[in-house]
Amino acid sequence: MGCWLSLRFRQSRVPVVCMIKSYDYQWLLLAALSMLFTISVTPQFWSIGPGVIYGDDIERVGLHVRGYYNLSGDRICFGPEFSHFFSKSEYHPGETISRYLNEINFNMHYIFELGHQWGVYPLAGINLSLEKEEISFQNGGVVNIHDSAFGANLGIGIHGAVNKWTFFAEFDHLISDLGQNSLVLGTFYTFGKATEASTE
Numbered sequence: 001m002g003c004w005l006s007l008r009f010r011q012s013r014v015p016v017v018c019m020i021k022s023y024d025y026q027w028l029l030l031a032a033l034s035m036l037f038t039i040s041v042t043p044q045f046w047s048i049g050p051g052v053i054y055g056d057d058i059e060r061v062g063l064h065v066r067g068y069y070n071l072s073g074d075r076i077c078f079g080p081e082f083s084h085f086f087s088k089s090e091y092h093p094g095e096t097i098s099r100y101l102n103e104i105n106f107n108m109h110y111i112f113e114l115g116h117q118w119g120v121y122p123l124a125g126i127n128l129s130l131e132k133e134e135i136s137f138q139n140g141g142v143v144n145i146h147d148s149a150f151g152a153n154l155g156i157g158i159h160g161a162v163n164k165w166t167f168f169a170e171f172d173h174l175i176s177d178l179g180q181n182s183l184v185l186g187t188f189y190t191f192g193k194a195t196e197a198s199t200e
Contacts, residue, residue, distance in 0.1 A: 051186020078108040129178040151176025
């Protein structure tokens with residue numbers, strides 16, 4: 001079953017000074033190709049589904065999608081995830097700062113059955129967070145600052161299955177320079193076989 005964004009605000013800013021870090025567009029391409037691979041490979045044992053996510057650092061909800069491959073009698077699953085948080089704006093004298101965050105994860109779960117159709121699982125994986133801050137000044141000037149950070153995911157989740165649909169809730173702690181705690185609620189559809197107690 002399934003397994004999941006992060007942001008950190010800069011408190012002080014000098015309007016006339018701007019540092020723009022290179023945005024890792026190649027990682028966005030890699031994530032897109034990874035997700036396409038997940039969807040296009042033979043549908044047996046594959047689970048795909050959406051969710052909603054909340055991050056306690058950016059303090060915003062977002063949209064989440066993932067695709068997982070199930071192994072070892074559905075006890076082990078892994079795959080890519082993408083999360084997009086809605087923007088957050090803060091207003092200061094003479095400027096408005098808007099924050100944007102996307103997160104790319106590759107996580108793995110090991111599922112422990114609680115009973116028919118129910119299971120809990122620890123999760124672990126890697127993360128790439130892509131952050132943008134847009135500073136708009138009263139004089140009409142705009143400064144964009146891009147940042148990115150790699151990190152590690154640790155968390156726990158619970159799921160329940162109804163036929164080929166699986167519903168899940170997940171808590172994730174991101175260890176990163178752009179780290180945060182996240183909560184995801186979502187669902188999966190499993191292609192190509194009947195869903196068992198542990199199917200994602």
